[in-house]
Amino acid sequence: MIRTREGTVAEICVEREDLQEIRVEIGGSRMPALVYTDISGRVAKGDRVLVNTTAHFLGLGTGGYDFVIANLNNTKADITGAGHIMKLRYTPLQLKCLAAEEQQSKLHSVIESFESLGGRPVVTIPLHSMLGPICALAKRLKPGVKTGYVMTDGAALPAAFSKTITDLKKKGLLDIVVTCGNAFGGDLETVNFYTGIIAAVEAEKCDLVIVGMGPGITGTGTRYGFTGVEQGYIIDGINTLGGLPVAVPRISFSDTRQRHWGISHHSLTVLGRIAKTTSLLPLPELEGTKLEYITGQLREHGIEKKHIIVFNRGEEVLQAMEDYGLKTTTMGRNAEEDRDFFLGVGASVMALRGLLL
Missing domain, CATH: 2.40.50.220 (EutN/Ccml)
Known part of the structure; x- marks a missing residue:
């Protein structure tokens, strides 16, 4: 109701x-x-x-x-533009769009002729708050890099809801938004995240593609009851397309909830249980006890044997955020209050040096 x-x-x-x-x-x-x-x-x-x-x-x-x-003062509206693909399907608010895949689209042949990503890295994020810092550091490291965001339907569905997207595009940090599934309002629309990635890479020629949900992750405190499980099958999907999935983990030593301490139980479930294929898993170089804690989590959940783990320093992301005036928070905490979260994000971008950046 x-x-x-x-x-x-x-x-x-x-x-x-x-x-x-x-x-x-x-x-x-x-x-x-x-x-x-x-x-x-x-x-x-x-x-x-x-x-x-x-x-x-x-x-x-x-x-x-x-x-x-x-x-209620204007109850009549008419359809404009091309396209026959529906989003918010079979609800009173269903709306049509021109999807990149459909035959009316000028991108149809590009999508249809796709063969492989050829080992290209594609970043997948569990939280929308990671998008800004990733784009900022990527642009700091390589100002000419073209960034694309494939927004899934795991959280907010309208791209317009994201103040992060608006801010990043205004600052020139995010170049293209592709909304996939039932998410809508991007520069391009696609039916699923597979074709979303293909459209970003092949049609828009993005160098760095980031895949993940919009604002408002849903969680229940149970092992499988959170919408971030999508990161697992996104990892598998990137591998299916012939890419290299770069899985950004959710790390915090500031969250008071034990299940999110160190590597969040969300990331442990995704990497240990949901994903069936291998990803590149960048981790930040943290001090002694914190490093011991997260490496223990990796061993306990069988992640160190399943994924390719690399350690990088992530501090440069803090300077990138300052340079571009990003005031990003995660669960209400800023970079000073949850430094390790942002170092984890920064380490993921640093892992792309020599690959994309």
């Missing part, structure tokens, strides 16, 4: 082509809400809107926003 309420647009705070951030008055209170213009069209101050208030009512989710379902 969803919780809906009618409200009145009281203020438009942010105006973008693909999104409006508004304040909507519902029952005497003004609440922040988002309008995805691909779904609801644009709204104006004073418009009556139908709002999904479920997440705010339950206190859930990233951002604390309600979501506009429809503009």
Whole structure:
């Protein structure tokens, strides 16, 4: 079930082509809400809107926003542009797009003729917060590198929801976004992450391709009950395409939850149980007891025998973030508060030196 309420647009705070951030008055209170213009069209101050208030009512989710379902002052919308592939399929909000794979697309032949990645490294991330630091350090190491992000449907579905994407593109750190599966709103749309990777590499000629979910990972505290399991089959998919998967692990010694201490149980499950093929697993060079702890985790879960482990220093990512003015946080913690998390991300980029950078 969803919780809906009618409200009145009281203020438009942010105006973008693909999104409006508004304040909507519902029952005497003004609440922040988002309008995805691909779904609801644009709204104006004073418009009556139908709002999904479920997440705010339950206190859930990233951002604390309600979501506009429809503009009651403008209930008619028409399809524009080419394409027949549906996203958010078989829901009242299903929307069509021109997918790179379909025959109407000028990229159809490129996708169809693909043979192999030829050993090319492709990075896969378990958390959206890793995207910015990776792009920043890659651009610092090689300013001309073309970066592409294949956004899966493991978390937020609209690319417009990601402030990270908006910021990175504005700063010239992220060049292309491909939204795959039921994710939508990228520069290119694809049916799955396989063709998303192919489109980024073959059609857009990206040097560095990063695959992972948008903001808002779902977790339950159980071994398999989190959407980050996708990293395992993304590793396998990259191998299927003839690439070299570079698996960025989730590492922290600042998280108070024991299951996320050291290498997170999410990464241990993905690397030890979900992925059936080998990846390049970069790890940061940490001091004594921390290094002993994570190497013990790798042994315990059979990861050291399954994946190719390389150690690199990751500190340069901190300077890259400062250079480009990135204020990235992970679970609310910044680079000073969760240094090891960011060193892990930095080590993954440093592992690409001599391969891509």
